[in-house]
Amino acid sequence: MFERRDNEPDYAVLKSRVIEAGSATTNRYGTPIETVQSDNSLRNQSLNINQDSEIGDNPDRYKQHGFYFNADNCIACHACEAACSEKNDNPAHIAFRSVGFVEGGTYPAYQRLNISMACNHCDDPVCLKGCPTRAYTKFAEYGAVLQDPDICFGCGYCTWVCPYNAPQLDPEKGQVTKCNMCVDRLEVGLKPACSSACLGNALDFGVIEDIPDNRSQAKADIPGFPRTDITHPNIRFQQIRTTQREMTRVDQTAIKYHRSDEPSTTYEESPFIPELDPKQGYQRQWNLKKLLTSHENAHIAFTLSAQLVMGAFLWFFAGSFMSDSMIGVDSFSSGPAYLPGLMILVALITTGLYKLNMHLGKPHRFYRGFYNLRYSPVSREIAGVSLFLAGLVLFTLCAFFEHPFLKALQLITGLIALAGIMIGGYFMYKLYRIEARPFWNHINTASSFIGTGLVLGSLFVALINTAVGVMPQQLNTLLLFTISIGLVIEMAGLCYHRLSLKSAKSEGAASFYEQTTTYGYAYVLRNSLLLLSLIISLSLLVTEYQALWTYLLLASTSLISAIIGRALFYVVVIPTTMPGGFFWRNKGFVEHARETGLADMPQMGVVYEKHHSFNLNELITTIKNTSINDKIDQFKRIFSG
Amino acid sequence: MLFGRNKKNPIKIADKKVVEWKYATCGYCSTGCSIEVGFNDEGKAVSSRGVADADVNRGKLCLKGIFEHELFTSAGRGLTPLQRDNWHQSWQRTSWDIALDQVYDGIKTIQDKYGRDSFAVISTGQMLTEEFYTLGKLTRGLIGTNNYDGNTTLCMASAVSGYKRSFGSDGPPGCYEDFEHTDCLIAWGSNLPEQHPIIYWRFKEAQEKRRFPLIVVDPRVTMLAQNADIHLAITPGTDVVLQNALMHVIFNENLQDNDYIMANTNGLDELMAEVEKYDPISAAKICGIDEDTIRSVARLYAGAGAAMSIWTMGINQSTHGSDGVVGINNLALITGNIGKPGGTSLSITGQCNAMGTREWSSCSGLPNHRLLENEQDRKDIAEFWNIDEEFLPKKRGMFQTDIYHAIEAGHIKGLWLIATNPLSSLPNSERVRRAMQKLEFCVVQDCYEDSESNQYAHVYLPAGTWAEKEGVMTNTERRINLINAIIPPQGEAKPDLWIFNQMAKRFNQDGKVSFPDKSADIFLEMGRISKGRLADISGMDHALLEKSRGVQWPYTEQQASAGEAPPPGGKRLYTEPATFRYADGKAKLIPLPFIDNNEVPDEKFPVWLNTGRLIEHWHGRTKTGKIGNNNKYSPIPFIEINPDLALELGIKRGEYVRLVSRRSDAVVMATPTQRVPKNMVFLPFHFHDCANRLTLGLLDPHSRQPAYKQSAVRIERLEDQKAAAQLSMEMRNF
Numbered sequence A: 001m002f003e004r005r006d007n008e009p010d011y012a013v014l015k016s017r018v019i020e021a022g023s024a025t026t027n028r029y030g031t032p033i034e035t036v037q038s039d040n041s042l043r044n045q046s047l048n049i050n051q052d053s054e055i056g057d058n059p060d061r062y063k064q065h066g067f068y069f070n071a072d073n074c075i076a077c078h079a080c081e082a083a084c085s086e087k088n089d090n091p092a093h094i095a096f097r098s099v100g101f102v103e104g105g106t107y108p109a110y111q112r113l114n115i116s117m118a119c120n121h122c123d124d125p126v127c128l129k130g131c132p133t134r135a136y137t138k139f140a141e142y143g144a145v146l147q148d149p150d151i152c153f154g155c156g157y158c159t160w161v162c163p164y165n166a167p168q169l170d171p172e173k174g175q176v177t178k179c180n181m182c183v184d185r186l187e188v189g190l191k192p193a194c195s196s197a198c199l200g201n202a203l204d205f206g207v208i209e210d211i212p213d214n215r216s217q218a219k220a221d222i223p224g225f226p227r228t229d230i231t232h233p234n235i236r237f238q239q240i241r242t243t244q245r246e247m248t249r250v251d252q253t254a255i256k257y258h259r260s261d262e263p264s265t266t267y268e269e270s271p272f273i274p275e276l277d278p279k280q281g282y283q284r285q286w287n288l289k290k291l292l293t294s295h296e297n298a299h300i301a302f303t304l305s306a307q308l309v310m311g312a313f314l315w316f317f318a319g320s321f322m323s324d325s326m327i328g329v330d331s332f333s334s335g336p337a338y339l340p341g342l343m344i345l346v347a348l349i350t351t352g353l354y355k356l357n358m359h360l361g362k363p364h365r366f367y368r369g370f371y372n373l374r375y376s377p378v379s380r381e382i383a384g385v386s387l388f389l390a391g392l393v394l395f396t397l398c399a400f401f402e403h404p405f406l407k408a409l410q411l412i413t414g415l416i417a418l419a420g421i422m423i424g425g426y427f428m429y430k431l432y433r434i435e436a437r438p439f440w441n442h443i444n445t446a447s448s449f450i451g452t453g454l455v456l457g458s459l460f461v462a463l464i465n466t467a468v469g470v471m472p473q474q475l476n477t478l479l480l481f482t483i484s485i486g487l488v489i490e491m492a493g494l495c496y497h498r499l500s501l502k503s504a505k506s507e508g509a510a511s512f513y514e515q516t517t518t519y520g521y522a523y524v525l526r527n528s529l530l531l532l533s534l535i536i537s538l539s540l541l542v543t544e545y546q547a548l549w550t551y552l553l554l555a556s557t558s559l560i561s562a563i564i565g566r567a568l569f570y571v572v573v574i575p576t577t578m579p580g581g582f583f584w585r586n587k588g589f590v591e592h593a594r595e596t597g598l599a600d601m602p603q604m605g606v607v608y609e610k611h612h613s614f615n616l617n618e619l620i621t622t623i624k625n626t627s628i629n630d631k632i633d634q635f636k637r638i639f640s641g
Numbered sequence B: 001m002l003f004g005r006n007k008k009n010p011i012k013i014a015d016k017k018v019v020e021w022k023y024a025t026c027g028y029c030s031t032g033c034s035i036e037v038g039f040n041d042e043g044k045a046v047s048s049r050g051v052a053d054a055d056v057n058r059g060k061l062c063l064k065g066i067f068e069h070e071l072f073t074s075a076g077r078g079l080t081p082l083q084r085d086n087w088h089q090s091w092q093r094t095s096w097d098i099a100l101d102q103v104y105d106g107i108k109t110i111q112d113k114y115g116r117d118s119f120a121v122i123s124t125g126q127m128l129t130e131e132f133y134t135l136g137k138l139t140r141g142l143i144g145t146n147n148y149d150g151n152t153t154l155c156m157a158s159a160v161s162g163y164k165r166s167f168g169s170d171g172p173p174g175c176y177e178d179f180e181h182t183d184c185l186i187a188w189g190s191n192l193p194e195q196h197p198i199i200y201w202r203f204k205e206a207q208e209k210r211r212f213p214l215i216v217v218d219p220r221v222t223m224l225a226q227n228a229d230i231h232l233a234i235t236p237g238t239d240v241v242l243q244n245a246l247m248h249v250i251f252n253e254n255l256q257d258n259d260y261i262m263a264n265t266n267g268l269d270e271l272m273a274e275v276e277k278y279d280p281i282s283a284a285k286i287c288g289i290d291e292d293t294i295r296s297v298a299r300l301y302a303g304a305g306a307a308m309s310i311w312t313m314g315i316n317q318s319t320h321g322s323d324g325v326v327g328i329n330n331l332a333l334i335t336g337n338i339g340k341p342g343g344t345s346l347s348i349t350g351q352c353n354a355m356g357t358r359e360w361s362s363c364s365g366l367p368n369h370r371l372l373e374n375e376q377d378r379k380d381i382a383e384f385w386n387i388d389e390e391f392l393p394k395k396r397g398m399f400q401t402d403i404y405h406a407i408e409a410g411h412i413k414g415l416w417l418i419a420t421n422p423l424s425s426l427p428n429s430e431r432v433r434r435a436m437q438k439l440e441f442c443v444v445q446d447c448y449e450d451s452e453s454n455q456y457a458h459v460y461l462p463a464g465t466w467a468e469k470e471g472v473m474t475n476t477e478r479r480i481n482l483i484n485a486i487i488p489p490q491g492e493a494k495p496d497l498w499i500f501n502q503m504a505k506r507f508n509q510d511g512k513v514s515f516p517d518k519s520a521d522i523f524l525e526m527g528r529i530s531k532g533r534l535a536d537i538s539g540m541d542h543a544l545l546e547k548s549r550g551v552q553w554p555y556t557e558q559q560a561s562a563g564e565a566p567p568p569g570g571k572r573l574y575t576e577p578a579t580f581r582y583a584d585g586k587a588k589l590i591p592l593p594f595i596d597n598n599e600v601p602d603e604k605f606p607v608w609l610n611t612g613r614l615i616e617h618w619h620g621r622t623k624t625g626k627i628g629n630n631n632k633y634s635p636i637p638f639i640e641i642n643p644d645l646a647l648e649l650g651i652k653r654g655e656y657v658r659l660v661s662r663r664s665d666a667v668v669m670a671t672p673t674q675r676v677p678k679n680m681v682f683l684p685f686h687f688h689d690c691a692n693r694l695t696l697g698l699l700d701p702h703s704r705q706p707a708y709k710q711s712a713v714r715i716e717r718l719e720d721q722k723a724a725a726q727l728s729m730e731m732r733n734f
Helices: A079-087 A126-130 A157-161 A183-187 A193-197 A288-292 A297-321 A329-333 A338-358 A363-370 A377-399 A404-430 A443-468 A473-502 A507-516 A520-543 A548-571 A587-596 A616-625 A628-640 B096-114 B129-143 B157-167 B176-180 B197-209 B239-252 B258-264 B268-275 B280-287 B291-303 B321-334 B354-360 B375-385 B400-409 B429-437 B452-456 B496-507 B519-528 B542-548 B557-561 B643-649 B721-730
Strands: A065-070 A098-106 A109-117 A136-138 A145-147 A168-170 A175-177 A203-207 A235-238 A246-249 A255-259 A272-276 B018-025 B034-040 B045-050 B119-123 B148-150 B184-188 B214-217 B230-232 B307-311 B344-347 B414-418 B441-446 B459-462 B471-474 B479-483 B607-612 B638-641 B656-660 B665-672 B680-684 B711-717
Touching (some): A079 A193, A126 A145, A193 A203, A272 A507, A288 A548, A297 A329, A297 A338, A297 A377, A297 A404, A297 A443, A338 A377, A363 A377, A363 A616, A404 A443, A443 A473, A443 A548, A473 A507, A473 A520, A507 A520, B018 B479, B096 B414, B119 B400, B129 B148, B129 B354, B129 B375, B129 B471, B129 B519, B148 B400, B157 B321, B157 B344, B176 B197, B184 B291, B214 B291, B239 B268, B239 B280, B239 B291, B239 B321, B258 B321, B321 B344, B429 B452, B441 B452, B519 B542, B638 B643, B638 B656, B643 B665, B643 B711, B656 B721, B665 B721
Parallel strands (some): A065 A235, B119 B414, B214 B230, B414 B441, B441 B459
Antiparallel strands (some): A065 A203, A098 A109, A098 A246, A136 A145, A168 A175, A246 A255, A255 A272, B018 B034, B034 B045, B471 B479, B607 B711, B638 B680, B656 B711
């Protein structure tokens, strides 16, 4: 058990909750504060903290706890962050808790609001649902949402979905860690290290919805804090002092929060509306290198290759089983491009998957990607794409032989692959529909993915067929038609995206601003190339002109626009996350430190992104040390939780 | 409720496996927090925590204290003595004996050739009091130079001088407990939340119990100013005008405490005559605070049952620093706000042991606030130390700031720098650099080998840091607290006390003067010469200090032998009528004419340069610049610049800019914020080769403290941001 001193000061000691008549039994979202009923089997179990089987005697052990933050009192002394990092032995670049700033007004009527934020141990933890490896658990004890880095494979999806920047992906260790609510301290009746360290009497902790002594408010909105309907966070604020009408983030993010005069009527509504704050002016720039060398390149490679292969496979499947010469697809399935084409597709998607896997913090734990089929779109995407890959490989193998049985088998494997496309494709899209990432959370993500699949997939078929000289006019027309449709879908999606974002009252507006300024020329280039592609494609369609060079031209314009477009997709996304400081937790400074080499100094608190090796030994050890029964249990728990 | 894993893995939470907690007092600021460092079974310092039953901090620590255990092994520590013939040569490792002999020879050679005072010793506020006392004995009693001062001249000299002028002695009269009793608090140029976070917490605790008004005088909207009931955004360097105007209103409206003034002060008429000139209407034009506000603040302050003032560098680091302190004291005296609960003028000190050096180092005089100018004091000390009375000078020598001017002029040829880094900390670095290059012999004694001043040293002596040594420190509220030697110094580094004692052996070959080895014994020796004085510590010893979590002076032998335990806190000075330290027991009311000699913005240099501290850093960052969990909040130098000015100059957020003053320039990153007015930038002073390249640092006539906070600069936009980034980075080895 955590060592509790005989003379712990009052401020560090949890006050046992006195149940008074009329005190709330459910929180503001309607969830019971009592996490499990008194007869529940989850009660009276040890948390097994560091293998210690004792059970804490905290009388409120089965009540949802949360942080209480008096924003009027916070002085940004960083004591909470320091206490947290000291206790959790975190290096400078990792912090479970951070203080960010928003400021407003004009000198001397200036105001800075400091916001100390860690994990909010939400009622509806999107991290837990999103995590493909099931590294997260929401415990009945204190309602704590805890994450196990030993399970995590470092994909970082939880860091994408969390609106509060709570999970921390460590680029050095390739794993996520996060606030553990100091459950070891709670077990002995002490408040978490951060709350106990607070020097402004701002941060407190207790049973959720309880208002500490000497405080009068428990609301869930302050400027800079994202809306609460995404996750139902367990944090309450006091912030009585009137803020300036506009409170601006001091970090690079081009967002300010505008105070609405309308009082919020429901908990979903924050009176502080995020708005664009064009901090860096409207100068259009290229920044191509920054755009194309980001750490998200693996995602670009994977999504583009998967969509191309899926799109192309549709033609191969149609070619194999549709003998209607009106369309002309059957001609190429009997032609010389068929088998090499399939093999290239297998190679492409394998490469994409390989890139994606090696992008993980712990690539040797890839098999854990399926663990959370119950909740995680990532798990489902991985399952779907794996199904497709399996179908595709078998389909390709069958294609080598001309046996009727194998033809039938090929149909089945083809249908499996189609199912893979349906599932994998859908969840590939679905996983980007993240509430905390407005730039992605748009139908444009779907139109972009589908459009890319149609355009690149059809172009692939057109290229290989033209290359080997088997290209009936009907097929040519059909391919060009599909390409044009794909391009139109993409462009329509982009137009709608632009319309929605430009005036959006969300971080989406800031993303759009980044897209049109920091990467403004790249954005224009992508759009021009898309348009050019459509012009070429339509001209070819109309003129019925057919040549390898025209397809090569079209392929290059489409591919470049697809790559730039996808790079923009990953690079300019801005989460609805907590404001940072000017140096610490400022993406702008992190990038600057990496570019200039300041990050070479470990005390800078900035480390470089890096790739992690495939630790074969760990994988073999895990396989060896896990008994067959355990493996079966593991497998069962994919479905049972 | 549980969801996620039905079969849960055991929870892993970092466990540092502390097997022993060892007691010390924090070595950063002057708050004087009791701290415990946790050691694991390998004897490694792995954790720090506040001592729960210590009255000062009651279990709390700020972010620097929380990571203080990382200090011992931080980068740049000196591990072995170094030597070289010329500063432009590379260092050679050497032994302690050779190094110490060289220092002895170096001092002797300079003194023989140019006279005793041509060798200067500059000490610090960072060491332990027994070390200060020993160094004082060595310097005053054996080396015999009168040019011996501490870097406290850069931070607290004005407070010392102001206290002496008003009360007849140094010694802050109040304590932290005063927050619990006051009805009005004025913070003059003090940003408690950032500079003294634990004192801020004590204030906040008190204010949450009793909502007394807070008035903040600061040209910048600090967190404290933002949280104040009244913020006086004063024009830099004009505090004295504001003080005079406040007194003008108090006298005019007859709000003064006549009984107190009669019983406790001299000089009322002269004061009244001077402040008569400062009507709020004229004063407003100079200090930038409107007449209405001046009046309402004067009424609030004078009308409060108990009112207190705190101040820090906003007052001290000014050409009127000493006057500003006297002004605060004047206000307190005329309203009867000294020596009563909640009524005080409390200087919030800077360095961890600035108070210890003021009391015991003999820099500005002789131990325990004794004066060189006082014959009896010289006689007492000479007798006690067993030295020739005539060996002691009859007047104090140069201040640190003047010593550098004397090096420049060629009067001082040799220098021993102890735990201070003038190349970073003195104003006008370029001038300091030139002076240091002229030194014929320079010794640097520091726990960090990478202290920038070491560039110009001939001998480097690696010292222990903080809790690698045993001894005491005095905090802002006169509380003496113990530091245990909880870990041996790194490498061959030695405690400063050991170094002084080894040096003393060389100067004390006849063994006439006694230099005890043990810190605890030295403390008892100090106790003996403190008897009957203001700072009487004769009732204390090291064991009592740890047991009591520090004891406020005075605590006398009589109290101890009568079994009177030291109170946990709340001890004040001058609580009885007419007990000030002037002969008649009365404090002086001193008139303060205002002379405007600041460097003020003009056409060529149109912007005020305001300098100051950041919570995450300590002084020149030799400590905090290497601890990632402190440093990361501000790893490179930056300015706060008003967004309207930035817009005018075409400067964007996060761009580097060049600041140019009449002295030199500095490259810093711009962070636009309305925290500062359009004609001012704020630049943290912590970074080497930065703020002090720009500062002028005119000296206060009384305290010789430099005016760091009032200089003028212009701001230049830098076209080549890449080159600027490179340049800025080159200057940051840590």
